[in-house]
Amino acid sequence: MVKITVLKRLYNPELGEKYRRLDIHRGPCPYSEGEEFYVEHVGEQPEGLCPWAWDDMHKFVLALMAGADFTGMKHGNTFLASCTDGIKPVVFKLERIDD
Numbered sequence: 599m600v601k602i603t604v605l606k607r608l609y610n611p612e613l614g615e616k617y618r619r620l621d622i623h624r625g626p627c628p629y630s631e632g633e634e635f636y637v638e639h640v641g642e643q644p645e646g647l648c649p650w651a652w653d654d655m656h657k658f659v660l661a662l663m664a665g666a667d668f669t670g671m672k673h674g675n676t677f678l679a680s681c682t683d684g685i686k687p688v689v690f691k692l693e694r695i696d697d
Contacts, residue, residue: 659692676691677691
């Protein structure tokens with residue numbers, strides 16, 4: 599199983615004003631820092647997780663579920679990933695939970 603935790607929400611309003619249509623949601627993504635999602639089955643997107651964020655991180659989730667360790671991290675069973683939204687990116691901690 600992999601636990602996905604929202605670590606940080608960022609917002610670049612100056613980029614939003616310059617590039618995003620006015621009818622699109624303003625402000626950071628609606629997640630709460632500390633919010634958690636769980637992946638119990640390979641390739642299964644957790645309910646409530648943004649599909650864009652999932653698309654950016656699922657390859658790391660799959661690697662963790664397959665037993666990969668990321669040697670550049672203090673704890674090999676973790677990885678930090680973020681969505682690629684340049685206006686309101688979110689940083690996620692991915693953590694393999696070994697039973």
